[in-house]
Amino acid sequence: MLRRLLRARGGRLTPQRLAIYDAVVGQTSHPSVEMVHGAVRARFPGISPATVYTTLGLFADWGLIQEVGGRVRRYDGRAGRHVNLVCERCSEVTDVADPRLEALERRTATRAGFDVRSARFELHGICPRCRGGRRRIGGRA
């Protein structure tokens, strides 16, 4: 899967890229670059943040992952279109899939004659956990 994509672009499959891939694609954790770096570091203690930055950028270009824009850039390992709910308090990100989203995207792009490369559907606000008055789990405000 990853190998095929890399081939198509003349890219190379390195252990570092595989590790970064595993740390993001298919995960629901919506990690930041820093978090991915931390996770991959377990297996590659010497890996550079710059490598993680460029690799995640590549994956995003290829549509493997999506960027989620909060204060700090985060990545979404899910492939299909969906809405990202970004909590402004605990900065947690949650996915909500909606089949109508793709139709909306197609319709919008067609109407404007726009060639879509990537999409971002985000709702920013307060998640149910933070609304409930309970303390936030981790992260920063």
Add this chain to the structure above:
Amino acid sequence: MLRRLLRARGGRLTPQRLAIYDAVVGQTSHPSVEMVHGAVRARFPGISPATVYTTLGLFADWGLIQEVGGRVRRYDGRAGRHVNLVCERCSEVTDVADPRLEALERRTATRAGFDVRSARFELHGICPRCRGGRRRIGGRA
């Protein structure tokens, strides 16, 4: 309108805020902070970028404008929900309204118990003008 909002929050109506308001709200130009600063500077030569930053942040919090996330933050002077088409080549931003968007937003938020403060619906790609092979007008790649 602006005065009422400011009152409700105990804020003050200054000439600078009015100028920033005029430079963004209702405009279709999607200016960056730098562009707003430049525009307001015509009337207030000494205005500080910091002031523009904080003021635009306030307006966004109050729902007067929306933030559009590219490499550099831009602001959208339109109030209602719509999709922003962000061109990766000329960095131009275009609006496409769709009445179904608000229903989608409501549905998504309700389902997740999420308290929405602001929304970002963006499609990134190549605009028709850049696709046509013509040179880009302004901005940077």
Add this chain to the structure above:
DNA sequence: AGCTTACTGGTAATGGATATTAATAAGGAT
């Protein structure tokens, strides 16, 4: 007019992201 305090302007500091470059290793060819 006087008072309170939010706002402004100027600047320094922050820190996420990028550029750069030499060393390294993946992938294909022999």
Add this chain to the structure above:
DNA sequence: ATCCTTATTAATATCCATTACCAGTAAGCT
């Protein structure tokens, strides 16, 4: 298996958008 080409890595320096800070100013209330 070995060699070669060149994409990738690591490390560092750097950029620059954004934020923090603070002292002076002026908006709005009485």
